[in-house]
Each structure stands twice: as C-alpha cells, then as structure tokens.
Amino acid sequence: MIIGRGRLFCQPRRFYSNADLKTPLIQALRERGLLTQVTDEKVVAAAETPTKVYLGADPSAESLHLGNLVPLTVLLHFYLRGHTAMPLVGGATGMVGDPSGRMTEREAMENAKRERNVGKIHAQMTKFLETGAKIAQKYGYSKPGSVEPVNNYSWWKDVSMLGFLSTYGRHIRVSQMLGRESVRQRLKSEAGLGFNEFTYQILQAFDFYHLYKHHQCTIQIGGNDQWGNITAGTDLISRLIPDGSAFGVTVPLLTTPSGEKFGKSAGNAVFIDGKLTKPFHMYQYLVNSPDSVVESYLKLFTLIPLDEIAEITKKHMQAPEDRVAQHRLASELTDMIHGEGSAANAQFVTAIMFENARATSAEILTAFGSQGLLNELPADEVIGKHWKNILALLTGKSKSETGRLVKQGGVYVGLDRRPLKSQFVESSDIEDGLLLIRIGKTEYYAVKLI
Template identity: 40%
Template structure:
C-alpha cells in the first residue's frame, strides 16, 4: 500500500474512534498510566527519533513478520499499538517480557500503546503453541490475575519513559465481551469468518492432527481475538497489533475481520520471535518453574541472578532483544568478550543490571545488587541480620538451637545443614579453598562455631563455592 493510502487509512481510523460515544466511566482495569522514573538518555532519544520503529525492531532481532511494508515508511504517522496478555497466572513471566519490550520501543518512538489483558479470552484459552487444552480458571482467580498483571504492566511501562500519560492505556477485554450475546456474535461476526481459513491456521492444524484434538471452544479463540482487534480499531483508534510469532494466525484473523466487516484497510500486524535459547528451547522456564516478573513470586535478587547466569552464547542476543542499549554499545561489549583481559561474566552483569532495572526499577536493582554482594564469598561487606532476612527466602535454610550449634565443627555443620552430602566432601572442598563461613574462607578442619560467628545472634551463612549457599537459623 502506498504511504498516502496508509496515512488516509490511519486518519479514517482516528476519525472512527473519535466519533464513538465516550464511556461514562473507566472500568477497574482501564486506566492511563502515570509515567515516571528516569528520563530516556539522549542517545536513546536520538536513536529512536531518526529511525523507523520497525527498522529498529528488525535490527535488534525483534521482528519476525509484518503484514505490510507500509509500516517501514520513515514518515509513518503516529500509530496506536496493542499487545494482548493472557491472565493464566497471577504474574507475567519472562516469555511475556518481549511483548512489553516491543511496546516500549513503539512508545519510545513516539507512538501510543495499549496493553490488553484477556479477562474474557482467558476464560477460553489460547491454543497457540499448546499441545493440550489449558486448565479452566475460576472467575475469582481470573479477576485476581487480571488485577495483578495490570499492575505489573503499569509499573514496567510507566517506568523510565518521558512520554505523556495518555500514551499508555491498559484495557480488559471482559469490559466489552460481558455484554455480547451469542446470537448477535454469530450474526455480526461469525458469518464473516471463513471456516477454511480458520482451519488452515497453524495452531489449529497442529492440534487437529494430534491425539488430543481441539475443542470447539479453543477453535473459536481466533475469532475472539480477531474481534478484540476489530473493537480496538473501531472504538479505540488502535491500528497495529503485535504478538509473538505463534500469534500470526490470530492477528491476521483480526485484520481479515476488520477488512470484511468494516470494509476498510489500515489494520496491521507485527510479530516478534519467541524467546529461545541458542539450542532452540524456550526461555522463561527454569528447573524450579517460570521466571516471574512479579517480585512477590520471584525476588529482584533471583531475577538478577537468572540473567547473570546466562551462557555466553546467549548474552549478546539478549542484550539486543531485552535491553535498550544502543547497537554500538552492544557491539563494543561483544568485542570485549572476545578480547584479552575480559573479565568473565562482565557482559552478563550488564545484561542483568539493565533487565532488572527495566522490570523492577532502580529500587529493585539496588536490592538485587546489595543481596548479590552480601552473598558473594570473600566479600568485604559486613553481614547483618536485616540484610540476610531480605534474601532468606531466596536461598535454602536450616534451623538449629543455640546449644546444638556452639562448638560444632564447620565440617559437621556443612553436612548436617544439607549444604554438602558428606564430611569427606566438605573436607575436600575446604582443602580446595571453597568452603566459606559468613563469606570468609575457612582453611582449618578444626574450625568450630563460636558465638562471634553468629550474625547478630540469629543466623550463619555457609557457602560451598560461589553458588551453593545455606542459611543456618538459630532458634
């Protein structure tokens, strides 16, 4: 489509939106964000203002597919872009972070963004990328998840931006779906959907070929998401939907409905690659479960440590996709990693700092850095009970009474607490210089626990190497 046509269609979209009756009141989950925090640095502002956002996404490995190259035009008018988030848990996880990152890039490039939480579609479940049907959530759990996820998105998108509060909106699609009647939907939407096209979607085809098959409920999901796009296009002036590469079928279902029902062009889709490791497996899961974005489920310290432990093979790609550092600075980091004198994990440290700051803010990053320093073997930071209590939930703990621990050998304590499996393993680690008591290396097998070893009379920190730690609580 020519750029002039794109501009005309965008203008028509805005005209349609402004002609709609304004809502008398906002719903609980429909509210503009109070944008605050650090202003964008000058480098980021200049980088964004002179480049088309689609080109930026492509350069950083954040572009998979696009419905029209018209969005690449250097003078594309301001867009309103939305991304959907399923409330299937009380927190978003690392796999959802890319959607927030891409929304933030649109925001930084002068566009307006909408985060849509699926209070209605969450009752159905998106079959995309799933081999079995999602478990059904009760309404109370769903409402709780919607509220929690909305708050998380508000916190992240509202942090570190210098744009106006009207540039970001959070919506809940239950606000319009709760009044839709089945017969009206079949008449007004269903008759425009082509069954052949619906069955050809990859998410549907794969499930139909599986032993589990697909329920009619899941089959209709693409129509529900498609109607969300139509509603937002018509009533909110939204003209672009973004999503992971597995959402391509759902997104194009929306552009098709808009074209058929409203008899207009001007609705576009953009997808980004899923978050994958270098071996092709999905990121976002660890041995203990999802990497949650909510600090109530995963502390900023644990979040920071996850990125600090990323393999060298993945760190540069993550710097491009999950941070807002310039490509030039990332290239410099990559060169330093290959050069002599590189300090191991320096790139990971920068990655962990940038992503933790984006998700948890300066306060969360400071908490993570303080905990990291406190738990570092050989650190000069003096341990105190208050600092240890803030990170106690992040590492294993073991309780003993005071009379059980005084004069107990460090080797015996290491085994009794579960830090090490045997006394011989503890003795071997001590000889290798890897056994620490309150971050101080212990060299003597005869070391016994004394009153001065108990931090503020409440606990002891044991470390086996840099990663394996145990807090011993004194009861």
C-alpha cells in the same frame, strides 16, 4: 536503594545522543531482531505517527516470564516513541484458552484465581513500561506516550452468542480458520482440538476490532505463534470497516540455545514476579547466559543503543571469561523488571557470596532483604538448637542430609566464614542480630533473628 559503602556495583549513569532515535521505529525494531512479520508494510509509515498499540496476555499464570518480555519490549519501544500502550489481559479469552503453540488443551481455572491473575499481570505490564521509561531517559528518550490497560471481559460480558453470530458470523470464513497453523497442528495431534480453542481466533479477532472501533487502536503486537490470530483480526476489521487501516506485527519467540521454547509449560520459566523468581536469581540467570546468545539478548531486552552494544560485544570477545556482556545484560534487565537499584543490590549480594566482599551486618540485611533472600526466625527457635534442624528448615533438605553436612565440616558461619564450633547454634554465631550461613561454596543464607 543501592548499597555498598563506596563500592560501585552498577554501570555509571551516562547520557547519550542516541542515533537509534533517528531511525524509523519499525526499521529500528528490525535491526534489533525484534520483528519477524508485519501484515502490511504501510505500518512503517503508520508507526511514525502516535497511535494506540495493544499487546495481549492471557491470565493462565500469576506472572509473566522472560519469554513474554520480547513482545512487551516491543510495546515499550512504541510507548517510548509517543504511542499509547494498551496492555490487554484476557479476562474473557482466558476462560477459553489459546491453542497457539500448544499440543494439548490448557486446564480449566477457577474464576477467582483468573481474576487475581488479571490484576497481577496488568500490574507487571504497567510497571515494566513505566520503569522502562525511567531507564530510557539516560538513552536520550524524552516524553513517552500513555498507558491504558484493558481487560477484554469488560466488553465480552455484554455479548450474547446469538447476537454475535447474527452480527459477525457472516464475516468469518471457516476455510481461513481451518487453514491457520495453530489449528492444523492441533488437528493432527492425538489430543485434537476442542470447539472452545478452535473459536479462540474469533475472540481475539473481535478484540482487535473492538479496540480499533472504540479506542482507535490500529496496531497489534504478538509472538510468531499469534500470526493467525492477528491476521484474523485485520481480516475482520477490513470486512467490517473497508476503509480501515489496522496492522499486526509479530516478534520472535524466545528459545534456549538448544532451540527449546521458554515458558511455564516448558518448565524453564524465569518469572518477572520477584516472589517467584528473586531479583538475585534473575540476575544470576542472565549473568550465566551463553556467549552465543548474549549479543542478541542485549538487542532484544535492553534499550542500549546498537553502536554501544557493538562495543560491548567487541570488548566481550576480547576477554569472554570476564563476562562483560552478560553483566551488562543482567544489570540492565534486572533494573527494567524490578526497578533501578535492583541490579546493584544483586551485584552486592553476589560480591558477598562469591567474591569475599566485606560488609556490615546492616548492609547485608538491606541487600538480602531487597532481593527477597532474607529469612526471619524467632531467636529462641534458633539459639541453642541443633544446626541440622536449622539447616533443614532453611534448605528444605532432610535432617539426615544436613546432619552429614555439619559433621563433614561443610557449613560456615559469620561474615568471616568461620567453621562451626559445635553442633548447636551459639550466641557467638550471631552478629548484630544476623546469622549468616554458607554451605559449601555456593549456598548462602541470611537469617534475621526477631
């Protein structure tokens, strides 16, 4: 639902004659900066005929993050061109842990938690593809391919070590395994490399072989740090099926302007699970993207045609303070992740918080609720209670700290941002069952009394 009486908080829907669709897919991905390496240039021709394409993710957390969206967006582009997208979650390989891009070993995870994560990540990947396909219609895309989620535990559970080594071991060269960058880096580190992580590349190679042989999947997508694992797969396929044609493509790793890698282990993850990172907070994060990266983010994360991105960038450069490019980025990507209308609601909340926009209590309840920002408290636990206690509950701050805020006059209440009349919550502070609180200039809390 998009709210705001008569207000327009999102880009008007317009339909395009998209010149990008006439460009061969691999070339189009390169023009957007979405590809860095391919295992064979024959993939350019192969990508013009519908096939099956897979992208793997390990269930090491309950949510994907913004850094994961670069390869997932590449999978979306294949899907929109009629290919079958196969989002793979490593229910089996997640037990081992991928050393790529890491200097330390991952901590072990309980099976029940891993299984929950598998389900959540599958749902996130599938939702992103399906929502992306809906948004793509306004850019001239018509009928996408299909989505076939897979969990590699479904085939690894039936493979024995002796059976695997006797059948496939002779086709795997240890010299190649030792020569791969992820292995060499870990061997140099103080942490070293366990046998479990050393063999991870074999497991991923077999995944590609299994999908190629049994599902006719011919292309694998991965980040730059997956190059060794991907080429291990194409090597294994070429040894076992000499006339086979399997390809790998890698995408750039998303980094901050300072060059720091995005991710949960780096501590700067922006999660696509709306419970972990609220749609509003994702929108605000994207709106605050530095000018130096916003054009590349528009190319990487959105389906906006390149000629229009050039127009947006030109307009942005004429008045950077308006953040036109950042607002368009935030609008497009928030909708792609959380569904159409999410960005408009985030914009509406932004207008209420920071632009003094007028709104009814009902509109605020809907807007804040849609963004996961609405708190619910029993009325008898609020009315008549000391403000410092209510604020401590909402903010997580200490009562002494919130008490100082109240005494210093830094707390406002109501749609018109009135100063507090007393140190206790009064019935007159409540409007239509809604308690709206602002602390300073940037903190806002909406409380529905139940």
